[in-house]
Amino acid sequence: MDARTALDAVLDPELDEPITDLGFVRSVDVDGGRVTVHLRLPTSFCAPNFAYLMASDAKDVLTALPWTTEVVVLLDDHHDSDLINRGLAADAGYRGTFGHEAEEDLEELRRTFRRKAHQAAMERALTVLVRADEHVDLHAVTLADLPDVPATPALVRRREALGLSLDPSAPVLVDEHGTPFPREEIPLRLRFARSVRISIEGNAHFCRGLLRTRYPESTVEAS
Numbered sequence: 001m002d003a004r005t006a007l008d009a010v011l012d013p014e015l016d017e018p019i020t021d022l023g024f025v026r027s028v029d030v031d032g033g034r035v036t037v038h039l040r041l042p043t044s045f046c047a048p049n050f051a052y053l054m055a056s057d058a059k060d061v062l063t064a065l066p067w068t069t070e071v072v073v074l075l076d077d078h079h080d081s082d083l084i085n086r087g088l089a090a091d092a093g094y095r096g097t098f099g100h101e102a103e104e105d106l107e108e109l110r111r112t113f114r115r116k117a118h119q120a121a122m123e124r125a126l127t128v129l130v131r132a133d134e135h136v137d138l139h140a141v142t143l144a145d146l147p148d149v150p151a152t153p154a155l156v157r158r159r160e161a162l163g164l165s166l167d168p169s170a171p172v173l174v175d176e177h178g179t180p181f182p183r184e185e186i187p188l189r190l191r192f193a194r195s196v197r198i199s200i201e202g203n204a205h206f207c208r209g210l211l212r213t214r215y216p217e218s219t220v221e222a223s
Contacts (some may be wrong), residue, residue, distance in 0.1 A: 003028050003035050006065055010057045013050055013113040015204040016120065022204070023211050023218045024054065026076060033069030035062050040076050042210035048080045049109055052097060055088055056106075077214075111162075115176045118158040120197035122172060123190060124151040138190075139183045144168035 007025055008018045019025055019039070026038040039055055059073040073088055075081045087097025094106035125146050129136055132147065143166070146152040156166060164170070164178045171180045173189065181189050212218050 001065060003030055003037070003062055003065070003068075006061045007037070007058055009061050010054060012204075012207075013053050013110060014116075014200070015207060016113070016117040016200055017204055019054055019058070022207065023215075033067055034072070035068050035070070036072045036074070037062065038074050038076050040211075040215060041078060042207045042214060044077055044079050046078065048078075048084065048098070049094075049106070051075055051078055051080065052084050052087070052094060053106060053110065055084055056094070059088055111176075114158065114161045116196050116200065118155075118162055118164075118176060119193040120200050121151065121155040121158040123193035123197045125149075125155045126172060126190070127151075127194075138173055138186055139171075139180070141172045142169050143172060146172065 004020065004025070007028070008020050010019045011017060012019055012022055012024070015022065024039055024041060026040040027036075029036045037058055039058065041051060055073050055075050059071050062068055062071040062073070075084050078084070083097060087093070090096070126138060126141065128147055128149050128151055129141065129145070130138070143152075143156070146155070155172070159166060162176055164174065164176075170178075173181045173186060175181065
């Protein structure tokens with residue numbers, strides 16, 4: 001696997017899209033077993049914890065490749081670039097990089113956004129199902145009932161990230177712990193999930209626009 005392909009696995013935690021698709025990978029330079037990656041974000045004031053998470057994940061996926069001997073990930077043009085780049089170079093970790101400013105654990109932050117991604121994916125998959133049959137009993141829908149569309153494997157991936165059941169008979173409408181929603185709460189839960197999905201998609205579109213404005217040479221388009 002080459003370095004850029006490996007970076008496809010790194011997601012923006014808020015937008016739930018690969019940093020390669022979003023245009024956040026500025027350059028990838030390979031010299032033997034040494035890989036140097038430059039990342040860029042839509043603005044200089046993107047949240048430092050998000051920026052660190054993406055840069056740290058990028059370093060992790062590249063270090064895991066069997067042929068790499070040294071990995072350098074650099075965040076460009078961010079107000080905390082120097083701090084983040086020093087922390088990555090020293091393998092200091094999130095708390096070691098930000099010290100007392102690291103109010104929450106990085107894994108806790110990661111899980112928060114995995115929950116949001118799961119809600120959005122669940123709403124997308126069920127919307128396809130409802131459009132095909134508006135009388136479907138959503139409370140009884142299982143993974144096996146979902147249509148063969150891109151939204152379904154996307155939901156499966158989000159469930160896997162949260163450690164939820166992937167059994168075909170598992171109910172679709174569940175919380176982050178795998179607990180099914182009570183039937184009477186389904187309309188409210190779906191409205192909330194829809195708002196999360198719209199927020200994620202809107203932010204992704206906004207960030208792409210900001211990136212093209214900041215870096216006119218960027219040719220990444222909304223998918």
